[in-house]
Amino acid sequence: MSTPSAASGWRGTLPLLAWRATASLAAPLLPFWLSRRARRGKEDPDRLRERRGEGAERPPGPLLWLHGASVGESQSALPLIEALAAARPALRFLVTTGTVTAARLLAERLPPALAGRVQHRFVPLDVPAHVARFLDGWRPDAAVFIESEIWPNLILATAERGVPMALVNARLSARSAQGWARMPSVARRLFGAFRLVIAQTEADAERLRALGAERAEAWGNLKFAAHPLPAPEQALAGLKAAIGTRPVLLAASTHPGEEVQVAQAHARLSGDLPGLLTILAPRHPERGAALARELAGHALALRSSGALPGPDTALYIADTLGELGLFYRVAGAALIGGSLVPHGGQNPLEAARLGCPILLGPHTGNFTAIVERMLAAGAALRVADSGALAEAALLVLTEADRARSMTTAAARIAADAGALPERLATAIETLLPASPPLGGGVGVEPA
Numbered sequence: 001m002s003t004p005s006a007a008s009g010w011r012g013t014l015p016l017l018a019w020r021a022t023a024s025l026a027a028p029l030l031p032f033w034l035s036r037r038a039r040r041g042k043e044d045p046d047r048l049r050e051r052r053g054e055g056a057e058r059p060p061g062p063l064l065w066l067h068g069a070s071v072g073e074s075q076s077a078l079p080l081i082e083a084l085a086a087a088r089p090a091l092r093f094l095v096t097t098g099t100v101t102a103a104r105l106l107a108e109r110l111p112p113a114l115a116g117r118v119q120h121r122f123v124p125l126d127v128p129a130h131v132a133r134f135l136d137g138w139r140p141d142a143a144v145f146i147e148s149e150i151w152p153n154l155i156l157a158t159a160e161r162g163v164p165m166a167l168v169n170a171r172l173s174a175r176s177a178q179g180w181a182r183m184p185s186v187a188r189r190l191f192g193a194f195r196l197v198i199a200q201t202e203a204d205a206e207r208l209r210a211l212g213a214e215r216a217e218a219w220g221n222l223k224f225a226a227h228p229l230p231a232p233e234q235a236l237a238g239l240k241a242a243i244g245t246r247p248v249l250l251a252a253s254t255h256p257g258e259e260v261q262v263a264q265a266h267a268r269l270s271g272d273l274p275g276l277l278t279i280l281a282p283r284h285p286e287r288g289a290a291l292a293r294e295l296a297g298h299a300l301a302l303r304s305s306g307a308l309p310g311p312d313t314a315l316y317i318a319d320t321l322g323e324l325g326l327f328y329r330v331a332g333a334a335l336i337g338g339s340l341v342p343h344g345g346q347n348p349l350e351a352a353r354l355g356c357p358i359l360l361g362p363h364t365g366n367f368t369a370i371v372e373r374m375l376a377a378g379a380a381l382r383v384a385d386s387g388a389l390a391e392a393a394l395l396v397l398t399e400a401d402r403a404r405s406m407t408t409a410a411a412r413i414a415a416d417a418g419a420l421p422e423r424l425a426t427a428i429e430t431l432l433p434a435s436p437p438l439g440g441g442v443g444v445e446p447a
Contacts, residue, residue: 043122051122053124053129061090065140066094069097069147070097071101071102075109075226078110078227082421091432093118094119094140095118096122105322109230126153128157135158141433144168145194146168164195164196165193167194167196168428188211191213200221220420221369221420222424223349224414225421226349228350236329238308249269249331250281252281252337254282255343259291276397281318285319299312299313299314300316303317334356340385341361343366344366345365348410352410352414359389361382377413378405379409379412
């Protein structure tokens with residue numbers, strides 16, 4: 001992949017210089033901003049120094065740095081890490097994220113066999129001094145950015161140190177591409193800095209090629225290759241015992257405006273399905289208390305309070321982190337959240353891997369390709385509103401053959417993506433040294 005030359009001109013470098021200068025000038029104010037975020041639970045107060053690039057503990061031998069901004073990106077990295085670990089037994093991993101939730105789930109879901117080979121840090125803020133401190137401390141041999149996390153200072157400083165970079169599972173909306181196209185020289189500097197670019201779809205790859213990632217290819221979505229969501233045996237047994245033989249409708253990873261519609265569907269269904277339990281699992285669990293107030297007219301229980309659904313519970317608000325695997329395992333049908341409102345939908349393959357029939361609202365633009373396959377194969381049902389949701393849920397919850405055919409078709413589609421982590425691992429290996437370099441990594445000493 002070609003790298004733009006210095007002849008790109010001031011038109012290309014001025015915005016980057018302006019960003020660099022602005023970030024440096026803002027640096028003295030950022031501790032106050034981080035402290036405020038920490039008070040709101042958005043940062044780990046004991047690890048704020050990592051956001052300044054401090055706290056490097058580079059292990060000996062080859063080191064691969066993977067960055068995934070949030071929960072989805074960091075979780076999709078796990079199968080890739082496993083594939084790379086199997087191929088390169090001496091390889092160590094540094095994983096950076098930008099959110100507390102992503103860090104917590106990574107620690108919970110990292111396979112025990114890999115725990116000693118993976119270190120987590122919060123990604124430094126995009127301030128030149130912070131970035132330099134981070135890179136000079138860790139000296140990674142290669143770097144993998146997951147999806148669409150483009151921070152100019154971080155990317156250009158990594159490239160300047162000669163660290164080979166990959167952008168994998170890349171996605172770029174038409175709107176974002178139009179924004180980058182207004183700064184073509186900047187886009188070429190940034191997207192052209194990646195030696196390997198693997199996009200989710202051909203449309204993403206085409207947009208990336210137009211912006212400077214000349215060899216971008218489309219291999220599919222790494223999130224489709226994730227492992228089934230976990231469920232602790234004791235917690236699952238307790239939940240099953242509390243539910244008994246009641247029919248269960250799950251609304252998974254919901255967004256504001258969806259829970260009311262699901263509650264309306266529950267009210268429509270309750271006459272046809274006596275004892276129906278509807279589980280509401282908000283995408284952001286901190287919304288649990290607000291949901292309880294919003295839905296106060298229903299018989300409620302909140303999981304965050306330690307409550308299990310009782311015999312009279314109509315709506316069970318599952319406002320806890322990392323337990324969605326439990327609820328898919330007890331549900332007879334699941335509405336995938338973010339699809340009844342214009343959000344674009346969450347990942348339907350999480351339900352497919354756990355044998356839960358899938359219901360989708362009209363807004364599924366985040367997963368267009370996989371949703372089209374599911375609908376064509378009869379692996380999911382589309383619903384337009386709360387009334388249609390009630391009708392589809394009644395069908396799936398009362399017709400076992402229909403539910404079975406849906407889950408079988410969905411499982412086949414989920415299995416198709418299983419080889420992607422190994423394919424990506426093979427490509428990423430080409431960025432790594434054949435053997436550990438003397439001194440333990442590519443990098444430069446601090447000036």
